[in-house]
Amino acid sequence: MAIQERTRARRDGRFHLGRRWRKTTLIVHIVSAGAWIGIDVIVAVLVLTGRFGTSDDVRGLAYRALATFVVWPMLTSALICLVTGVILGLGTKWGLVRYWWVAVKLVLNLILCTLILVALQPGMDEVNEYGRTFSAGGPEPAFISNLFFPPAVSLTTLTFATVLAVAKPWGRLRRRSGAGASGRSRAT
DSSP: OOOHHHHHHHHHTOOOOOHHHHHHHHHHHHHHHHHHHHHHHHHHHHHHHHHOOSSHHHHHHHHHHHHSSHHHHHHHHHHHHHHHHHHHHHSTTTTTTHHHHHHHHHHHHHHHHHHHHIIIIGGHHHHHHHHHHHHEEEEEGGGGGGHHHHHHHHHHHHHHHHHHHHHHOOSSSSSOSSSTTTBBBBBO
């Protein structure tokens, strides 16, 4: 049966991942998502340390570390997660936009990747500079309080995407018209 399914998938022109490649891609996908979540936790810890740290030196160091080490590892893990998710979507029965849960995860990943580049990364030079001058007793700028939102939004969204991956709710986006479940015409 598995050979017939692969043959049918190839005849239909769809890309199909073999069992080993699917497992390997799924492992990379899960590890990159886990890394992304871990980096978001680190962002939350650095933001909270920068805001409520015990000394100005610790707070300044937290902001400098946030600006220096967070954006590119986060974006890298997000893009790996995106690419492996697309490969899994195209190469498995779930499809890329065949099921609601897959389509929603794809949209959420694209939104978060965009937010990393558009909302988070541009302000990191300012956060780094603030971290350098903080120990000198400079005033705390208003934008620092906005740093609470990226890890809160991202962690919430990634948790929701994880729930979607496990629960697989909502079914198909649309039903095929004129074809049965096996892809054959109803007339035959």
